[in-house]
Structures are given as structure tokens and as C-alpha cells.
Amino acid sequence: LPKDWAVQIIKQVGNYGEVFERNIGSGSDLKIERGLNALWTNGGLQYAPPVR
Secondary structure: OOOOOOHHHHHOOOOHHHHHHHHHHOOOOOOOOOHHOHHHHHOEOOOOOOOO
16 A cells, blocks of 8 residues: 555545434435434544554
8 A cells, every 4th residue: 555545545535423424414415413323522432543
């Protein structure tokens, strides 16, 4: 993998929150709330350790 593989993916499709909102969240016809799929700091279960 190239050194910037993660940057390229995020540039092309967005981060998790952007993908969620666009496809099933407030930006879609479904309008599903994040609920447990929210970040842990927002009451959800999602926690992503830093990539080094």
C-alpha cells in the first residue's frame, strides 16, 4: 500500500460520519439517527484509535 492510502480513501469516499450521513443518515431518504453508531464521546460505541 502507498504511504497515503488512508488519506486517499477518505478523500474519495469521506470519513465514517460522512458516509453514514450521506447513505442512511440525515442526508438520505432514510434519515436514520446514528444511535450506537455514534462516536463514544457522543454516547455511541464507535472508537477509533489513532493510525500511526
